[in-house]
Amino acid sequence: MKVGVVSRTDIPDVVPVTKRVVKLLREHGVDVLVETDTSMALNMNEDAVDLSDLDADIIITIGGDGTILRTAMDMKDPSTPLLGVNMGRRGFLSEVRKEEVEQAINRVVARDYFVEDCMKLGSRCLDAEEEFPDSLNEVLVSSSLPSKMLVTRLSVDGEQIAEIQADGVLVSTPTGSTAYNLSAGGSILAPTIDAMIMTAICPYSYFRSITLPSKTRVSIELLKPRADALAIIDGKVYMALKPLSTVEVYASRHRASFIRFKPFYARLRGRLTHLQSQ
DSSP, X not given: OEEEEEXXXXXXXXXXXXXXXXXXXXXXXXXXXXXXXXXXXTTXXXXXXXXXXXXXXXXXXEEOHHHHHHHHHHOSOXXXXXXXXXXXXXXXXXXXXXXXXXXXXXXXXXXXXXXXXXXXXXXXXXXXXXXEEEESSEEEEEESSTTOOEEEEEEETTXXXXXXXXXXXXXXXXXXXXXXXXXXXOOOOOTTSOXXXXXXXXXXXXXXXXXXXXXXXXXXXXXXXXXXXXXXXXXXXXXXXXXXXXXXXEEEEEEEEEEESSOHHHHHHHHHHHHHHO
């Protein structure tokens, strides 16, 4: 078995946990491949592998949801199962806490887990004929100026459903439904539901959110002739949009996979309880 290890490197508390993960894996006789930045932080440069070249059976991430999103966007094979160790604040995408690392690795080595298959979104700017990276959580179309609202025309499979004024519009996967979509008032979707959610950010209208089949193609058309905007992919990639541009969002042919030990509703209960206690 080959296991890749990717961790956040800018938080001191993460480094000892990452070293422990590597040590435990090697004690089980696992071939460990450490991502380049992680390897440098651990002073293990001889084992460094760029994420885009990392060829493993499983990838373990140590950090928060941002670490998982970065890994999912840049890794060599989008379908490689991910196991997230949460060192962040939210950890909706992660499966285990740092205290559960040893038990989790024992179960991984014993193949005592199930794999959750997750939808990803593809998107492009029709006017520029430019495709954006796939997103695991959401595609957001937002004003380039925080104080300015967008005026957009929203269409589904070529049929206009609304013209709205809002801070932005996002299209989310079921995985991303517990992220920005949830904060914006969109519904939570279980990962087994093959659908996407389009949600308006602080809309000045009656439109809030709609759940759509995964085969849908959503169009977000900018209507202000002098208003620039941004397409933001998973909060990681920012693409400038010219006035009157149209962004199309659709289900990607690529899927993401997560190693899971607990059912979705148990994870959701734990995450929501944690947020309520903060």
